[in-house]
Amino acid sequence: MSESLRYIQAVNAALTWALDTREDTxxxxxxxxxxxxxxxxxxxxxxxxxxxxxxxxxxxxSGFLGMALGAAMTGLRPIAEIMxxxxxxxxxxxxxxxxxxxxxxxxxxxxxxxVVRMQQGYSPGACAQHSHSPEAYFAHTPxxxxxxxxxxxxxxxxxxxxxxxxxxxxxxxARMLYPTRGPVRTDAPVEPVGGxxxxxxxxxxxxxxxxxxxxxxxxxxxxxxxxGISAEVVDLRWLNPLDFDTVAASVxxxxxxxxxxxxxxxxxxxxxxxxxxxTECFADLRAPVARVAAPDVPMPAAPTxxxxxxxxxADVVAAVRRTVGR
Amino acid sequence: MGLPDDYRLMARIRRFEERLTALKDDxxxxxxIHLCNGQEAIPVGACRTLRDGDHVxxxxxxxxxxxxxxxxxxxxxxxxxxxxxxxxxxxxASPYLSDPGRWFVGENSIVGAGVPVAAGAALTAQRTxxxxxxxxxxxxxxxxxxxxHEALNLAAVLDLPLVLVVENNVYSEMSRIEDMVRxxxxxxxxxxxxxxxxxxxxxxxxxxxxxxxxxVARAREGSGPSIVEAMTERLVxxxxxxxxxxxxxxEIAAAREREPLVRIRRAADPALAxxxxxxxxxxxxxxxxxxxxxxALPFPDPATVKEHVYV
Ligand SMILES: Cc1ncc(C[n+]2csc(CCOP(=O)(O)OP(=O)(O)O)c2C)c(N)n1
Ligand SMILES: [Mg+2]
Numbered sequence: 001m002s003e004s005l006r007y008i009q010a011v012n013a014a015l016t017w018a019l020d021t022r023e024d025t026x027x028x029x030x031x032x033x034x035x036x037x038x039x040x041x042x043x044x045x046x047x048x049x050x051x052x053x054x055x056x057x058x059x060x061x062s063g064f065l066g067m068a069l070g071a072a073m074t075g076l077r078p079i080a081e082i083m084x085x086x087x088x089x090x091x092x093x094x095x096x097x098x099x100x101x102x103x104x105x106x107x108x109x110x111x112x113x114x115v116v117r118m119q120q121g122y123s124p125g126a127c128a129q130h131s132h133s134p135e136a137y138f139a140h141t142p143x144x145x146x147x148x149x150x151x152x153x154x155x156x157x158x159x160x161x162x163x164x165x166x167x168x169x170x171x172x173x174a175r176m177l178y179p180t181r182g183p184v185r186t187d188a189p190v191e192p193v194g195g196x197x198x199x200x201x202x203x204x205x206x207x208x209x210x211x212x213x214x215x216x217x218x219x220x221x222x223x224x225x226x227x228g229i230s231a232e233v234v235d236l237r238w239l240n241p242l243d244f245d246t247v248a249a250s251v252x253x254x255x256x257x258x259x260x261x262x263x264x265x266x267x268x269x270x271x272x273x274x275x276x277x278x279t280e281c282f283a284d285l286r287a288p289v290a291r292v293a294a295p296d297v298p299m300p301a302a303p304t305x306x307x308x309x310x311x312x313x314a315d316v317v318a319a320v321r322r323t324v325g326r
Numbered sequence: 327m328g329l330p331d332d333y334r335l336m337a338r339i340r341r342f343e344e345r346l347t348a349l350k351d352d353x354x355x356x357x358x359i360h361l362c363n364g365q366e367a368i369p370v371g372a373c374r375t376l377r378d379g380d381h382v383x384x385x386x387x388x389x390x391x392x393x394x395x396x397x398x399x400x401x402x403x404x405x406x407x408x409x410x411x412x413x414x415x416x417x418x419a420s421p422y423l424s425d426p427g428r429w430f431v432g433e434n435s436i437v438g439a440g441v442p443v444a445a446g447a448a449l450t451a452q453r454t455x456x457x458x459x460x461x462x463x464x465x466x467x468x469x470x471x472x473x474x475h476e477a478l479n480l481a482a483v484l485d486l487p488l489v490l491v492v493e494n495n496v497y498s499e500m501s502r503i504e505d506m507v508r509x510x511x512x513x514x515x516x517x518x519x520x521x522x523x524x525x526x527x528x529x530x531x532x533x534x535x536x537x538x539x540x541x542v543a544r545a546r547e548g549s550g551p552s553i554v555e556a557m558t559e560r561l562v563x564x565x566x567x568x569x570x571x572x573x574x575x576x577e578i579a580a581a582r583e584r585e586p587l588v589r590i591r592r593a594a595d596p597a598l599a600x601x602x603x604x605x606x607x608x609x610x611x612x613x614x615x616x617x618x619x620x621x622a623l624p625f626p627d628p629a630t631v632k633e634h635v636y637v
Contacts, residue, residue, distance in 0.1 A: 035500035035572050058470035058506045059437045059498055090436065090473065125357025125408060127422040129435040297635050300626075302408035302416030303356050308628035 002153075002183040010152040010184045011041045011117075011173065014159035015079070019049045022077060025163065027054040028064060029081025029117075038083055039119070039178055061087050065094035065116065072114040072168070073102065079163065085120035085172055086132045099168045100143030115162045119173040121212055121262050122310050124303050131299035133211070133263035138170045139239040139272070145169040145193050146239040150214035152182040154237060161193045169193060174212040194241035198250060202232030205256040205320050208247055208273055210236040213260040213292075213311065220316035229324055239269055244276050251281045258319045260292035262311060268293050290319040329598070332374070332531045333590050334605050336366040339390040340587060341606075341613045342399065343562075346389070346406060346420075349617070350566050356408050359420045362390040364529075364561035367586035368493050369394035371534025372461060372554075375542045381429045381451075383444040383462040386421035387493075388433035391463055397425045399613065403620035410626040417626075417634075431460075438464060438471030441490065445477045448486035448545075459487040459545040461538070467498025469512050478551065482519045487545035489538060492555045493528060499564045500572045513555045521551050528556030529586045561585060 005013065018025045027042065033056045036043040045054050057064045061082060068078040082088045088095065095116075102110045122131040138146045145167050149155040155173060162169035199214065200221050209217040214235045221231040232250050236243070251257050257277050259270035274289040292315045300306060343361040350359055362369075365387070373382070373394035384391035392402060397413070404411035406420045414423050424432025431447055434440040444462030451458040468474055469492060481488040492512050496503045509515065516523025522544070526537040534556055541552035559581035563570050570578070582588065594602060 030498070031500045034505075038499070056501050056505055059467045060470045060472065062472050087436065090439075090471070123357075125355070125419055127357065127419050127435055128417075129422060295632060297632055300417040300631060301357055301419030301422070302410075302626050304408065304625040304628055305416060305631050308631040 001187045002185045004181060005152050005156075005184045006179060006181050007152045007155045007173070008040055008178040010155040011159060012043055012045070013184065013186060014156045014163075015042060015045060016048070017160060018079060018163045019045060019053050022163065024075065024077040025053070025079060026071065026076055027079045027081070028057050030057055030059055030083050032056060032081050037081070039175070041081075061091040062094055065091045066098060068114045068116070069094065069099050069102070069112055072112045073110050077113050077163065079115040079117060082116060082118040084130055085118040085134050086129050088116070088118060088134060095138065095144065095170075096141050100141045103167070104143060111166050112168045113166045115159070115169050115171060117159070117171050117173070119175045119178070121174045121176055122299055122306060123175055124306065125301055126299070127301040128298040133261065135172055135239055136263055136267055136269045138172075139269050143168065144240060146172070147193065147237060148172050148174070148211040148239070149237070150177070150211055150235050152180065153184045156184045156186065157188060157191055158237065160190045164190045165193045167193070172211070176212050194238050194243055196234055196236045196238070196243040196246035198232060198246065199235045200231070200233040202230040202254065204230045204254055205258060205323055206232050206234060206247065206250040206254045207258045207260060207316060207320065208234045208236055209260040210239070211262065213262055216311065216313040217260055217316050219313035220320065223313065223317050224320055227326070229320060229326070231320055244280065247273065247277070248281050251277060252284045255284055255286040256323045257281070257285065258290045258292060258316065258323055260311060260316050260319070262294060264296050265291060265293040266296050287323045287325070290323045292316050292319045328532065329590065330601055330605060332370050333587070333602060334609065335370045335394060336531065336586055337606055337609045338613070339366045339369070339393050341609050342389060342393060342402070345613050345617060346403070347566065349407070355406050355420070357419045357421070359406065359566045360387045360564065361562050361566070362387050364581060364585045365493055365495060365558045366390050367531040368463070368491065368528045368534055368556045368558060371531035372463075372491055372538040374531070374535045375539040376459070376461065379429060379456065379458045381431050381444065381447040381458065381460045383431040383440040383447070383460070384433050385437070385440060385464060385468070386433055386435045387465065388463070389420070392423065392425065392430055392433075395425070395428045395430045397428045397430055399616035400619040401425070403616050404623045407620055408625060409620060409623040411620070411623065415626050438468040438474040440464060441474045442477035442480070445481045445486055445488055448481060448488040448551075449484065451487050452484070457546060459489060459542050461489040461491060461542070463491045463493055465498065466492060466494040466496065466503055466512060467501075467506060469515070470506060478519045478521070481551040482521050485548060485550040487548070488551040489541040489545055490551065490553045491538065492553060493558055494555050495558050495560045497560060497564065511555060513553055516553045521553060523553040523555065525555045525557065528558035529584055529589065531586065559584065
C-alpha cells in the first residue's frame with residue numbers, strides 16, 4: 001500500500017507509528033507537543049498520545065539531549081527534536097562526548113538507542129545561523145548513525161529505521177523538501193539503517209548526492225540526457241553506515257564520479273566519498289572526481305548572494321560536463 | 327527625554343515594524359522577520375540611560391534596539407530587503423544584523439548566544455577602563471539556555487559592567503512560560519548568581535529607564551552585573567508567518583489595551599494629542615522616505631560573495 005504524502009506528513013506518519021507501536025518511545029523538543037511542531041511534524045500527536053509520551057522542553061538543547069541519552073541508557077527510546085540543525089551546535093558535547101561514546105567506553109554494556117531529528121539547509125533569506133548543513137560533523141563522529149532522507153518515502157522509512165535501531169541515530173531532514181509530495185509505502189517492513197540506492201541508471205558518470213541535492217542531481221541528469229550524457233544518480237541516504245559498495249559498483253560501470261552536497265566544500269562528506277573512490281575505485285576512474293558543494297563561506301542572507309553559494313542542478317550539470325570532457 | 331521624545335522613538339519602531347510587515351506581505355523581504363510590536367518601551371527606556379560607547383547586544387527581535395541605538399532606518403530596511411546595505415551588505419538580514427558604528431554588537435538568531443558575547447564587551451570595557459557598559463537583551467525563554475547561565479556567573483564573578491535585560495513576553499515561540507520555568511519571575515534566579523534583579527513594567531519607558539539606569543550606574547561604578555526583567559506582551563506572532571493559534575482568545579485584544587503607545591495616547595490631553603498626531607505624521611514620512619531610499623540601493627554583487635570571510 002502506498003499513500004501520497006508530503007515529506008512533512010511522512011515524518012508525522014513515522015512518528016505516529018513510533019509512538020503507537022513502541023511503548024518505550026518518548027518524543028520531546030521545543031514547541032513539539034501542544035503547538036504541534038514549528039513545521040507541523042508532530043501535529044495531532046499530543047492529542048493522541050498525551051503528555052507522558054510527547055512533551056515540550058525549554059530552550060535547552062544541551063540539557064534535553066543529555067536527558068535523551070540518560071533515558072536511552074536506562075530503558076526508554078527517546079526521539080528528541082532539534083528545531084534547526086544549527087542549534088545542535090549548542091549541544092555538540094552531547095553528540096561528540098556523550099551519546100556517541102558511551103557504548104564503546106562501556107565495552108558494549110550500555111546502549112544509547114535514541115534518535116535526534118533535525119532539519120537543515122538554506123532557505124531563501126535565512127541567515128548564516130539558520131542555514132547550516134552539519135552532516136559531516138556527525139558523520140565524523142564514530143558511534144553515531146547519520147541519515148538524510150531525500151524523499152517523502154525515505155522520510156518515513158528512514159525515521160522508522162532510526163527508531164528501531166539500537167544505536168543513536170541522527171536524522172537530518174531538509175526544510176526545503178517539506179512541501180514536496182510523493183508516494184510513501186506505509187506498510188513496508190521496517191528496514192535496518194543503511195543502504196544507498198541508484199535512483200536513476202546511467203552509463204557515463206555517477207552522481208552521488210543526498211538530501212536536497214538528490215533532486216538537483218536528478219534534474220541535472222534530465223538536462224544532461226538531452227545533451228547525450230547519461231548520468232547515473234545514487235542517493236547515498238545514509239552517511240553512516242556508509243554503503244560505499246553501491247557507489248563503487250556504479251563507478252565501475254561509469255568510470256566517472258561527481259559528488260554533490262549543499263554543505264561547504266572543505267571537509268564536507270564529499271571529501272570522504274572522493275577519498276574512498278581514490279582508494280577503492282582508482283582503476284575504474286577515467287577522470288578526476290569532481291565535487292559540487294557550497295564554497296567555503298558562511299551562508300549570506302541576501303538571495304542574490306545565496307544564489308552564488310547554494311549548489312543547484314546547474315552546478316551539477318557543469319561538474320558533469322567537466323568530468324566527461326565537454 | 328521622556329515624552330514626547332520617547333513617544334517619537336517608540337512610534338518610529340512601531341511604524342518600522344508595521345511597514346516591514348507590509349513589505350514582507352508584498353514579497354520584498356525574503357527571510358523571516360521577528361517583530362517587537364508592543365515591546366518598544368523596553369529598548370527606548372533602556373537606551374535612554376546609555377551613552378555613546380556603551381555596547382548593546384540584542385536578539386533576532388532586535389529592530390527596536392537597533393533603532394533606539396540610532397542605527398540608520400534606510401540601512402535597516404535595505405538590509406532586510408536583501409540589498410547592499412551600509413549595515414551588513416545584505417549578508418545578515420533581519421535576525422543577525424549589527425552596526426559597530428552605533429556600538430550595536432548586534433542581533434543574534436541563536437537563543438541566548440548574545441549574553442556571553444556581551445560579557446566580552448563588558449570585559450573590554452573593564453580591562454581598558456573605558457567606563458562603558460555592555461547591555462544585552464534576551465527573551466524569557468533564553469534564560470533556560472546553558473550559555474546564559476555560564477555568562478551570568480562569569481560576569482558576576484568578574485564584576486563585569488554588564489546589564490542583562492530580560493524581555494519577558496511570557497512566550498518562547500509558541501510555548502507559555504508556565505510550561506518552561508517553575509519560578510514566578512525570572513529575577514528569582516538573580517540571588518543564585520549573587521547579582522541584583524528587578525522586575526519592571528516593560529510597557530512603561532520611564533519604569534524601564536529607572537530600573538536600567540540603576541543597573542547601568544552600578545555597572546559603571548564597577549559593582550558588577552544586574553538583571554532587569556521587563557514584563558511585556560507581543561502584539562504579533564513570534565515570526566512573520568505565525569498564525570498564533572496557541573494564544574488564548576482575547577489575549578491579544580487585551581494586550582492592545584495595555585501596550586505602550588496606546589497608554590500614552592489614552593493619558594494625553596488634547597494639546598498633547600495634537601503633538602502626538604504631528605509626531606505620527608513625521609514618523610510615517612520619515613519611514614516612507616527610508617523605504618524609498620532603501621529600494622534605490624542595488625542588490626549585492628554575487629562576485630563579492632567570498633569577501634570578508636577572513637580579514
Ligand atoms: C539555541 C536555539 N534554540 C532554539 C531556537 C529557536 N527559537 C528561536 S526564538 C525561540 C524562542 C525564544 O523565546 P524568548 O527567549 O522568550 O524570546 P522571544 O522570542 O519571546 O523574544 C526559539 C525556541 C534558536 N534560535 N536557538
Ligand atoms: Mg519570550
